[in-house]
Amino acid sequence: MSDDEADILRKIARGEQRGYEFRITGSSTGAPVPTSFYNQIVKVARLVNPLLDYATVLNTASGENLQIPSQAGFSTATIVGQGVSIGTSEPTFNAFTTLGAYKFSALAQLSRELILDAGVDIIGFLAEQFGNAFAFGIGDKIVNGTGTVEPTGFLTQAGTGVTGSTGVSGAFTSDNVIDLVYSLDGSLRSKTSFALLANSTSIAALRKLKDSYGQYLFNIGTSQTARDLVLGVPVIETPALPSPGTGVNSLVCGDLKSLYIRNAGGLQIDRSDDFAFGSDLATWRATWRLDSVLVQTANIKKFKGGAS
Numbered sequence: 001m002s003d004d005e006a007d008i009l010r011k012i013a014r015g016e017q018r019g020y021e022f023r024i025t026g027s028s029t030g031a032p033v034p035t036s037f038y039n040q041i042v043k044v045a046r047l048v049n050p051l052l053d054y055a056t057v058l059n060t061a062s063g064e065n066l067q068i069p070s071q072a073g074f075s076t077a078t079i080v081g082q083g084v085s086i087g088t089s090e091p092t093f094n095a096f097t098t099l100g101a102y103k104f105s106a107l108a109q110l111s112r113e114l115i116l117d118a119g120v121d122i123i124g125f126l127a128e129q130f131g132n133a134f135a136f137g138i139g140d141k142i143v144n145g146t147g148t149v150e151p152t153g154f155l156t157q158a159g160t161g162v163t164g165s166t167g168v169s170g171a172f173t174s175d176n177v178i179d180l181v182y183s184l185d186g187s188l189r190s191k192t193s194f195a196l197l198a199n200s201t202s203i204a205a206l207r208k209l210k211d212s213y214g215q216y217l218f219n220i221g222t223s224q225t226a227r228d229l230v231l232g233v234p235v236i237e238t239p240a241l242p243s244p245g246t247g248v249n250s251l252v253c254g255d256l257k258s259l260y261i262r263n264a265g266g267l268q269i270d271r272s273d274d275f276a277f278g279s280d281l282a283t284w285r286a287t288w289r290l291d292s293v294l295v296q297t298a299n300i301k302k303f304k305g306g307a308s
Contacts, residue, residue: 040123041267041286044131049139050236054193054256055292063101063264063289070094070295101264101289102141102150106133109281126269130286136239142261142292143240154259154294155241155249161301170245170305172202174209174217180253180303181231188255188299195227195234197252201243206230246305254300264289 046052060066073092080086108129115122138151145153161183162176181189181196188194198206207218219229227234233253244250268287275283294300 040127041131041134044127045135045138048132048135049142049239051139051142051197051238051256051259052135052261054195054236055142055259055261056257058099058260058262060262060264066099066262067096068099068260068293068295069096097260097293097295099260099262099291099293101262101291103287103289104134104137105285105287106130106137108133108284108286109276110284112280112282115282126284126286130267134286134288138288138290139238140240142259143238145292147293151290151292152294154292154300155252155302157294157297158249158252158254158300158302159297160249160304161253163304164306166306166308168306169308170248170250171205172244172251172303172305174211176303177206177209177217177230177251180251180301181233183301184254184299189233191255191257193257194255195236195253196230197236197238197241198250199239199241199243200237202241202250203228203235203237205244206235244305247307248305249302250305251303252300253302255296256300258294258296258299259292260295261292262290264291 042052058066070093071091072094075089075091077089078087106129108126110122110125141151141153143153143155145151146156147153162172162179164170164172164176177196184194207216209217211217217230218235221228227236229235238252241252242248242250268285270285272283272285275281
């Protein structure tokens, strides 16, 4: 965080300033840039919700509708004889996908004693509180959102790659996982953004799966930077995904760069001493405008549990 931004937060904490909008300083790829309070919050959010690291993140100054084009089909090549006219083959495109901006908000409170205590890291505390609040709130909508009064969750847009057997309460097998990975186009599997998403319950089930030779499919990451792998595909824990169950979409696989997340403007931080005056608490409010959509729906597929 720059000295100017740290000074602004201290002024807000002391009541000398009511609010401030921290502008985005990260790159369009979503890479963390540790230069602002905004990015401190995003850093915490990414630890809780890794999708913010893998998706395509678009940073815009305002929240008007943003239209994203997507390709439906490629041009084709044909054999033609000598002197024969070459026919036209144009790529085809889907209808534009529109990204808006939905406002996510969170409140945090500090006692006056904590604010006046110079030894308390107010900046770190607020970054931790807001980072976690936004990570869980935004993470749920990125996965499960309806797209009407909230972002469009990719779980509703992704196609079903594999449906499990009946009579197993929605559980997946080794063969189901293999079929899911290979239900996607081969060009996607070679991308660094290709991954398998699951919550902790599903990951525990994945770790127990074996092949026909009794070997586990799951390879545990050897360091903080090395992801766990299944069939060579990175596994990303996604808390907002449901656990295995009858008719439930419990595993997702595909190219996460096809998921677009739009950040509109900056992170607005405001303080009120009136909201919790009777408790002698200062209330902090953070707002973050965001939207998401799966632009290429064929690039991510899901496993659906059997009907019984």
